Amino acid sequence: EAGVAQSPRYKIIEKRQSVAFWCNPISGHATLYWYQQILGQGPKLLIQFQNNGVVDDSQLPKDRFSAERLKGVDSTLKIQPAKLEDSAVYLCASSFTGQGYEQYFGPGTRLTVT
Amino acid sequence: DAKTTQPNSMESNEEEPVHLPCNHSTISGTDYIHWYRQLPSQGPEYVIHGLTSNVNNRMASLAIAEDRKSSTLILHRATLRDAAVYYCILKTSYDKVIFGPGTSLSVIP
Numbered sequence: 061e062a063g064v065a066q067s068p069r070y071k072i073i074e075k076r077q078s079v080a081f082w083c084n085p086i087s088g089h090a091t092l093y094w095y096q097q098i099l100g101q102g103p104k105l106l107i108q109f110q111n112n113g114v115v116d117d118s119q120l121p122k123d124r125f126s127a128e129r130l131k132g133v134d135s136t137l138k139i140q141p142a143k144l145e146d147s148a149v150y151l152c153a154s155s156f157t158g159q160g161y162e163q164y165f166g167p168g169t170r171l172t173v174t
Numbered sequence: 175d176a177k178t179t180q181p182n183s184m185e186s187n188e189e190e191p192v193h194l195p196c197n198h199s200t201i202s203g204t205d206y207i208h209w210y211r212q213l214p215s216q217g218p219e220y221v222i223h224g225l226t227s228n229v230n231n232r233m234a235s236l237a238i239a240e241d242r243k244s245s246t247l248i249l250h251r252a253t254l255r256d257a258a259v260y261y262c263i264l265k266t267s268y269d270k271v272i273f274g275p276g277t278s279l280s281v282i283p
Contacts, residue, residue, distance in 0.1 A: 091269050095273075102259075102261060102274050102275050103273045105270075105273075115268050115269070115270075116270060151217050151218075153218075155269065159204065159205070159267070159269060160223070160225070162208065162223060163208075163218075163271065167216070168217050
């Protein structure tokens with residue numbers, strides 16, 4: 061079974077530039093999560109989708125971050141404009157809907173903002 | 175949001191059992207207890223989960239207190255490959271998942 065795919069794996073940009081990350085979840089998984097993980101910390105939930113609807117985006121900095129999940133499958137996360145403090149690993153995860161199901165994580169995208 | 179507390183770090187000798195504790199005193203009746211681990215430079219991976227009863231799988235065992243306010247992840251024989259950050263999290267209604275800082279496990283050869 062194919063896992064969660066993410067691209068790119070690495071990205072280096074200058075501050076005030078924009079960047080986009082792509083995630084393809086495991087087939088059949090209705091729930092999709094985007095996390096930000098700063099070095100030395102646990103993953104921080106940015107946004108959670110169920111199909112193409114947003115369940116939770118309370119920690120998404122909406123002035124610069126946006127995310128969409130068109131057709132309830134693939135998802136993109138965008139940052140515009142980027143700040144130095146956005147340097148982190150961005151993780152995508154997916155799961156079947158329900159508290160008894162585990163999440164599967166992708167390999168992440170390491171973003172460096174200079 | 176439902177929260178968990180874990181020790182920042184623990185050490186274990188190779189091939190000995192490891193007991194990783196987690197407190198979740200504000201757990202609600204429908205919250206599931208999930209454990210994940212994260213090896214260096216990798217995304218988190220699922221370890222085990224449970225609701226009320228103790229659970230076993232090929233990776234580990236999960237012991238849940240009767241009042242569900244704490245749980246313990248048990249690695250029966252630690253190997254060097256088990257050195258990782260272990261996260262205890264509660265999966266709440268709407269499938270919400272909140273990660274804490276986790277426990278960094280070191281395994282000594």
